[in-house]
Amino acid sequence: MSVSVFFDGNDLSDLIGVAEGYNAFDTAEWDNRTQTVGNGNGAVFTGRTHGIKVVPMPFYIKNDVKNKYDKLLKFLNVSEPKKLTFGNVVNRCYYAVPDGKIEFETLGENAGRGKITWIVPSGVSESIETKTVPVQLVNGILTANIDYAGSADAFPVFRVKHNDENGYIGAVSSSGTALELGNRGELDTTKLSEAVTIVDTTTFSEFKQYTGVNPENLRKGNTGTSGIVKEGDTNYWRLNNAGADNGYWHGSSYVFDFPADGTGHVGSKNVYSYFNAVFWAGAMGQTADMQVLFLDSKNQVVMGYDIYKVDTVGNQGVLAMLAGDGKGGVNVLRNEVFTTSHLESQNFFNKPRGDSDIRKNGGNITFYYRGEYPNFYVPELKDIEITKCMINQYQYGDRSGIKLMSYFDFRRLFIVNNDAKYIFDIKNRYEKKSNIVIDNGSAEIFKNGLPKNNELIDGSKFISLKPGQNKIEFYASSWVKSKPTITVEYRERWL
Structure with a gap:
């Protein structure tokens, strides 16, 4: 032969x-x-x-x-x-x-x-030549249709090239065999929280003029303006025009709108703010009102300070700690009377000092006063989100000139969103451009040439081709933007 x-x-x-x-x-x-x-x-x-x-x-x-x-x-x-x-x-x-x-x-x-x-x-005998079948998108599913001419089962090789990050690979044959790698529930992103300083200013340029009603007291007028006055290297945000005399408190109002966090959400249940302000009378009988208010999306007061002097004869001021009632009303949680002199022992808003802060943590509102942190639990505010900060400066009626407080100025203010959400991009197990080889014959899996059989999900079985028509469907994580490129390679086998 x-x-x-x-x-x-x-x-x-x-x-x-x-x-x-x-x-x-x-x-x-x-x-x-x-x-x-x-x-x-x-x-x-x-x-x-x-x-x-x-x-x-x-x-x-x-x-x-x-x-x-x-x-x-x-x-x-x-x-x-x-x-x-x-x-x-x-x-x-x-x-x-x-x-x-x-x-x-x-x-x-x-x-x-x-x-x-x-x-x-x-x-069995095997084909010398290897056949390659590209996987096509059929009705949104990556599908390989194979007309297998051998008489014995063949064991294909799946080659997966990732065009995007991915956390899961699944293959299901028409014979009912399923093979899975990775994690079906793996996410591409997740929402996390962090403390983010959303404003830290000494110029107050982030605050925009507001001429609407004052949510703490509707009678207070907001037709005036404020601006920066420099003393040495320090900026003083000062009332320079008290606006129309309404026979009551009138002056300027400015608002800072909270920016959206990393998820596009505006507002937070947990907010911290520090400010430095001067509230100091240079003569007896001067009057003024300055406010730091934190508002919700309905422009209702959530918390704030109201520091004012209505004493037209002496030198007595008041610090009022405010909290909203969740219905648009405002409650005074605590009043502190102090002397608006230059002495630190009498006035912690004198020029050398002026540090204060306020915090909301759910329903807990915490203020600062002379080294103490008075805390109040207001259950109505537990789920209320703060969306803006308002600073106001007022004079009373026609009391101009020497009758206006010498200093009721802001020098610095910063706000921290303690519950800012952001989208965290998870580094998925199958990164973009990674290559996965699944050899169903040797029962071996490789990622970028390295063995990865530990990626197999329990219950998986390697897939074979049966004589005749075979369909294999492939799946990736649902969030994958660009599906992987997959080919099926096999050699026919005969009995």
């Missing part, structure tokens, strides 16, 4: 010729399993397997028998199955090893004959 033979990359045809009796087409032996049930006749079929494939190959050697025989045995001396091909079996190979004794007899110096018995442990 004129049949070429290659084994482990070596052309055996240079050494031997294939003789009569060679047969590469016998199948492996089938092993049918049955089980008798009770006392009934016959048996129940429980399954079927096949054993190894045996390929008998009688051969002969012509000329230079000794050297050719020695070289032949050298090529056959392998420690594991190697690729075996025959010229009459087109585009197929076997992974085989010689088995048993190599029977050989010489027929003189220039001829000999013998027999090699090849065994194929897998029991």
Whole structure:
């Protein structure tokens, strides 16, 4: 017979010729399993397997028998199955090893004959060529439709190239087998909270003029203006025009609107603010009112300070700690009377000092006064969010000139949103441009060339192709913006 033979990359045809009796087409032996049930006749079929494939190959050697025989045995001396091909079996190979004794007899110096018995442990032949099927998007699902022409199951290789971050890979075959990697519930982003300083100012340029009603007291007029006056290197936010005389408190109002956090939300239940202010009378009988108010989205007072002096004769001022009632009303939680002189022992809003703060933590409102932190629990405010800060400066009626307080100025103010949300980008396990190889034949998984079988989700099974039509659907994390590029590679196998 004129049949070429290659084994482990070596052309055996240079050494031997294939003789009569060679047969590469016998199948492996089938092993049918049955089980008798009770006392009934016959048996129940429980399954079927096949054993190894045996390929008998009688051969002969012509000329230079000794050297050719020695070289032949050298090529056959392998420690594991190697690729075996025959010229009459087109585009197929076997992974085989010689088995048993190599029977050989010489027929003189220039001829000999013998027999090699090849065994194929897998029991099948395989295609030499690898077929590649690109996975297509069908009705929104990555799908591979494969018309498999082999007679034995094939074990494909899935190659996954990520075009975006991803946390999960799933593959489901039409035969019902499912394989999953990663984490079905892995998120791409999550919302986290952090304390964010949303304004820190000495110029108050972030505050915009407001001419509407004062939510603490509707009678107070807001038609005036304030601006920066510098004393040395320090800015003083000062009333420079008290506006129209309404016979009551009138002056300026400015509002800072809270910016949206990283999720687009405006407002917070948990806010801290520090401010530095001067409230100091340079003469007896001066009057003024300055306010720091924190408002909700309805322009209702949530908390604040009202520092005022209505004493038109002496030097007595009042610090009022305010909180809203959740319905638009305002309650005074505590009043502190102090002397508006230059002495630190009498006035902690004198020029050298003036530090104060206020905090909302849910329903707890905490103020500052002379080294103490009075705290009040206002349950109505527990879930109320602050969305803006208002600063007001007023004079009473027609009391102008020397009758206006010498200093009732802001020098610095900052606000911290203690519950600012932001979107945190999770670094997912399958980053963009990462490559995953799933070898269903060897049951091995690689990410960027490194073994990753620990990524398998419990219950997964490697997928095989069945003779005939096969459909495999692939899934990624639901939030993936650009689905991965996937190919299916396989070699056909025959019994």
